[in-house]
Amino acid sequence: MEERVILLVEDNPDDIELIRLAFKRNRISDEVVVASDGVEAQDYLFETGANSKLRTLPTVIFLDLKLPKVDGLEVLRRIRADKRTELLPVVILTSSIEEQDLINSYKLGANSYVRKPVDFNKFVEAVRELGIYWLLLNEPPPLGKMGK
């Protein structure tokens, strides 16, 4: 079976651990690649050559908005601007429900916007539903045919 990767762009180590825990509880076994700021996310997606860690494009990207260096919206803008990644499903996973963040995210082409619940039970439930939807139910774009 083809190897599947989830890219998690998240700077808060606690949130990273909580998401890992939530994946575990939901028996989502796909490999989770973590980029802890916008620059790392871009390096992972766009860096080519011998050092490139990118073996396969992620099935889905979970993207936090408030990130050090390059923020989430900018990462999203660059993902959509690049032929190789423009069709990748991007789910905004953030604490903010500021109207401006919602508007900007959808304007820049986010596929979904989920606010992280404080209650961990609800958080696990949200991750479960995201997993079912984006890893099982949703038909991903034909990545092989994406331009290079």
Added chain:
Amino acid sequence: MNRHSSIRKRVAPMKTKKELLLEIEDLRTRLGEAEETLRAIRRSENLTEPNRAEEALRESEERFRKIFEGGPLGMAIVGLDYRFVKVNAMLCQMLGYTEQELTKLNVPDIVFPGDIDAGLKFYKQLLGGEIPTFQIEKRNIKKDKEKIWINLTVSLIRDQRGAPLSFLAMIEDITKRKHWERALQQRSSELEAANKELEAFSYSVSHDLRAPLRGIDGFSLALLEDYADRLDEKGRDYLSRVRGNAQKMSELIEAMLNLSRLTRWELKRETVDLSKLAKAIASELQKRQPERQMEFIIAEGATVDGDAEMLRVVLENVLSNAWKFTAKHPTARIEFGVTQKDGKIVYFVRDDGAGFDMAYVDKLFGAFQRLHRITEFPGIGIGLATIQRIIHRHGGFTWAEGEVEKGATFYFSL
């Protein structure tokens, strides 16, 4: 005889022809004299006309002199070479010079160096006939070197043939006004900065304060579930309390955020039917707890001018409060009505529930203030603070009356 003759005098005596001719001649002479007098009067009027014009000119000059010398504005007649020809007392006082000193100076001598060119440009346009008059705000320098702001209006005086004679300048001291303008401007930009800061703060609250809470709640639950075998009953209880507190704090943050959003919301005024709204909310409450025995009395036709969305929040909060605080009574009554206070229309929601002690009425509308134990009635104490903020934004007032176990009434005006 005498008597006879006296009788005869009463009737008009018959005139002889000669007498009549004399009389006509006499009348002709008098007519001629009258015509001559009339002509003389007409002549004399013509003769006195130049005198009257002179009089009018004198009057006009007198008026001008009075305005010039005693008027509330600084005034000056300025030569075409920008020399002060004539200045009034007000201008001297404004600039701190005597009349003798000032009439030895040129306009640029008393203007703030940075403002000289701008003024001269207008004087030249005026002289060239490009503009009929001009008005500018600029800075002048007093004799004691103090800077004042003035509002200057200048027009050109021409002689009878239309050739430029001199400038007439009117000067108003606007230093105080400028001072207030600057202060106002500073206050506005400070306010704007404060608002921006508040917005950034709200954003930070919504984003940054929630993340640690998620950690506290998540790892507590992970401990409870994944390490349950290594915890005793008390340990598990404590971890549950940690989670409960994290969730409570999350609720508080949410409520604070909503409250700050209310302040930033744009108020849209339209006609709102409060009676209709109250009925809809009442039936919604009843639907949620159909087992409760509640009598709603809702006054008809309470229409107001306000923001529909915000006023819905107000009624929802007041009616839910009434619903909540009557929960311990087997039957209860909630009334929405209209009354008057000091000639203003006032709306109220009255219940016959738990009520409150008037000694604590001041605390009622504060954010996160509660008058009842959380175990008696749930809630975080944000409802009335929200109401008050909305009503204040509408320019109205809120207040409350209550008595323990007799009920509470909440009033608001718009």
